[in-house]
Amino acid sequence: MARSKNTPSFTELTHQVVRESPEPLPFSEILQRVHAIAPITTRNPKGTIRSAISQSRLIVATGDGRYGWKPRLITGSVLRLTLSESDLAGRAVEFDDDLRDALWPSFFANQKRSDRSPVGVRLPGGGTTQLPLDFLGIGCWGTTGSPEFWTWFKTLKTTPGDHLIFRVLDGEARLHSVEFQPRAAREEAAIAERNQAIVQAALTFLRSRRNGAPLWDITSHLLATGQYWHPIPPDPISEIWTPEVWMPVMEDREPYGKWMLTGGSSTVSSLIGRLFKRAAQM
Numbered sequence: 137m138a139r140s141k142n143t144p145s146f147t148e149l150t151h152q153v154v155r156e157s158p159e160p161l162p163f164s165e166i167l168q169r170v171h172a173i174a175p176i177t178t179r180n181p182k183g184t185i186r187s188a189i190s191q192s193r194l195i196v197a198t199g200d201g202r203y204g205w206k207p208r209l210i211t212g213s214v215l216r217l218t219l220s221e222s223d224l225a226g227r228a229v230e231f232d233d234d235l236r237d238a239l240w241p242s243f244f245a246n247q248k249r250s251d252r253s254p255v256g257v258r259l260p261g262g263g264t265t266q267l268p269l270d271f272l273g274i275g276c277w278g279t280t281g282s283p284e285f286w287t288w289f290k291t292l293k294t295t296p297g298d299h300l301i302f303r304v305l306d307g308e309a310r311l312h313s314v315e316f317q318p319r320a321a322r323e324e325a326a327i328a329e330r331n332q333a334i335v336q337a338a339l340t341f342l343r344s345r346r347n348g349a350p351l352w353d354i355t356s357h358l359l360a361t362g363q364y365w366h367p368i369p370p371d372p373i374s375e376i377w378t379p380e381v382w383m384p385v386m387e388d389r390e391p392y393g394k395w396m397l398t399g400g401s402s403t404v405s406s407l408i409g410r411l412f413k414r415a416a417q418m
Contacts, residue, residue, distance in 0.1 A: 160204030232372035
């Protein structure tokens, strides 16, 4: 039966309740607050609200039985970008999946809620510029930067393997900062510890999902649960979330035969190769 024009959208109300709450809320509280705004008259009120939450890319679980507004939860996250030779050419900088998710948290949201417009980035020494999100090729996203960004970038003595460090200053205001860190300044022991923490958190999440999880769900979970709040950021997700790490978890699961972007686009060919090898042995 078609929904009447006067029937409230419980999906919209669910988003409103979570967005307006300064703190994450348990499911029961979200249900209660939505019902207080407009009585939930569907056949299964709990199912209606659970569906609204599960289908949202902006309402995320915080790992403690509560749900919060993703742009607010990711504030304070610190992420590392490893510069490649192509980045140093001065035409575009490619983002890893975790960094793109932090800068554009609504990337995978539906058209109504997705916002891929430029974000504010504070540069060292003062001044804020706007960085656009650009499609750089199949599976690749990054930024073509801005005049202010490239003016600053060209003052750096960069080599491949150096880093840019991005901080989410205010996820809701879409304000961030960037700084340069040469590879020689890496705190290897601390970064190795951070890498291990990220991997373990990702594996725990992957194991909790009966059908596995694509990379965009994994990075969203890591950001929403504060895994990037540490002042020393881990290496980019593609450098540490490799097939050797996640493949053993997926080998005996049904989705292994499906297209699962669990390790980034660069590992899809590896996964497909393993699948064909397994099929040939059957």
